[in-house]
Amino acid sequence: MALYSESVAALIEKFSQLPGVGRKSAQRVAFHLLSLSNEEVKSFAETMVRAKETLCFCSICQNMSDKEICDICANDSRDKSVICVVEDPRDVVSIEKSMEFRGRYHVLHGVISPSKGVKPDDIKLRELVSRIDGTVKEVIVATNLTVEGETTAMYIAKLLAPLGVEVTRIAHGLPVGGDIIYADEITLAKALAGRTRIG
């Protein structure tokens, strides 16, 4: 005999597929949701669909946005001469919170990983190269301090070398092997301030 009705089991299954959510957490979250009013559950579901439907990627920096050009790229007070390259949209959020960086971003949506079959063409590197014109003086590579992140940083350094732009690497203020999204603001600020030249 099933322990849950089919529709409740389906909901628990959906939640347990989310990252960091185990079976017991999924059950707890699902039961909490079912204890809300019909209107609250509908509102949650609609928020989900609307967030996905309005989601697009900034045509300049490739960050998640709900506009053709994101707020950061559209902001003229941000320094056009520095681009900070990150793996993931969440990294932009973390670095913005550090309040240390006033330039623009470029979101790669991944890192080069031969073991996972991710090639340079699979991430937003062409879009990065196309942004390097006379106005860009420095590209700060803020990929994570993992093998893949370091490989990608070296690749970018070589890729941009002929274009006359300085390529720097975010400093080892971050714990090695750690993810940028879990770093605290002060560590991130230090890591940005202590960046070193690569390539």
Next chain:
Amino acid sequence: MALYSESVAALIEKFSQLPGVGRKSAQRVAFHLLSLSNEEVKSFAETMVRAKETLCFCSICQNMSDKEICDICANDSRDKSVICVVEDPRDVVSIEKSMEFRGRYHVLHGVISPSKGVKPDDIKLRELVSRIDGTVKEVIVATNLTVEGETTAMYIAKLLAPLGVEVTRIAHGLPVGGDIIYADEITLAKALAGRTRIG
């Protein structure tokens, strides 16, 4: 400047209101969801609404169900002479997994708690009393081993005393102060087998 678009911020906010989900987890889950296809997000949202819409409560035991009478109450091979009283539908799931109990359940949907203003009439006690007829020989009170759970157990013992039914309490195999939903199957099986008479 907002770190997220409005619709993404709204989604993170929804997730962070779920139990056991902090801000960073909510962000991670929201970004993961946005990385899924439109169809997958819609399917998640529909699962949510459908689970809520089909949800009702068994007219006999008050457990969550998608039918007028739940699978356990409708199952004639379950022992009609024993009712196990629990606080929450999740407790039924935990006890079913222990495979130790072959009777029926009664879900109170809460416990008596003077400090939180929960009175006997606010939980499904009247529905329990109305089930006590000649066929029910024993009521096992499996509320949690908290002050409120114990208070509720004592209240039930006094309430049912005039009705000629034996009221027992699930044994202290459970860690005191712990929740039934987090107990492992063997502990729960022991706790059921070692139940003692109260009242």
